[in-house]
Amino acid sequence: MRWNFIDEYEAWAMKLSYGMVLVFFVAVIGIALLKGIDVPTCVTDFKPFDKGELIQVGPKEYQLKLLGRMWAFQPNEIVIPAGSKVTIYTTSLDVQHGFEIEGKAVNLMVIPGAVNKAEVVFNRPGEYRFVCNEFCGIGHQGMFGVFKVLPEVEYDKWKKEHGK
Numbered sequence: 001m002r003w004n005f006i007d008e009y010e011a012w013a014m015k016l017s018y019g020m021v022l023v024f025f026v027a028v029i030g031i032a033l034l035k036g037i038d039v040p041t042c043v044t045d046f047k048p049f050d051k052g053e054l055i056q057v058g059p060k061e062y063q064l065k066l067l068g069r070m071w072a073f074q075p076n077e078i079v080i081p082a083g084s085k086v087t088i089y090t091t092s093l094d095v096q097h098g099f100e101i102e103g104k105a106v107n108l109m110v111i112p113g114a115v116n117k118a119e120v121v122f123n124r125p126g127e128y129r130f131v132c133n134e135f136c137g138i139g140h141q142g143m144f145g146v147f148k149v150l151p152e153v154e155y156d157k158w159k160k161e162h163g164k
């Protein structure tokens with residue numbers, strides 16, 4: 001490219017700034033790929049639902065339809081065995097809510113009329129709380145729930161006790 005119609009220093013500054021944009025772009029994409037970070041997706045082929053539920057779709061594979069409303073999540077206690085992969089779909093019955101899981105890279109918007117999606121693997125047993133992180137009115141601070149990830153043996157026991 002010929003730069004002789006532009007001041008030499010300005011041309012230098014322009015090249016530098018284009019170069020930096022390129023470096024940042026490559027860095028962001030590269031790190032996202034390396035770390036396996038997905039861009040949250042708004043799925044258009046999944047219809048908004050009005051009932052929240054956990055559906056088992058395979059061995060240690062679940063689909064979670066998570067419904068947000070003023071001021072609770074449905075379901076708000078999700079019991080699964082360690083090693084489970086959960087595909088989470090969120091939608092809202094009323095206003096915009098948020099959904100963030102403690103200790104996991106999941107932060108979705110919970111929007112009326114639209115569905116957002118994220119995939120999470122729970123390898124370690126424990127309790128993973130989740131909260132609404134979008135101010136949604138007077139009961140906002142009471143909008144939370146928990147994933148209870150049980151070791152396999154305990155999960156089988158829990159399952160029998162709850163007739164599942």
Ligand code: CUA
Binds near residue numbers: 098134143
């Ligand atoms: Cu729902 Cu804040």
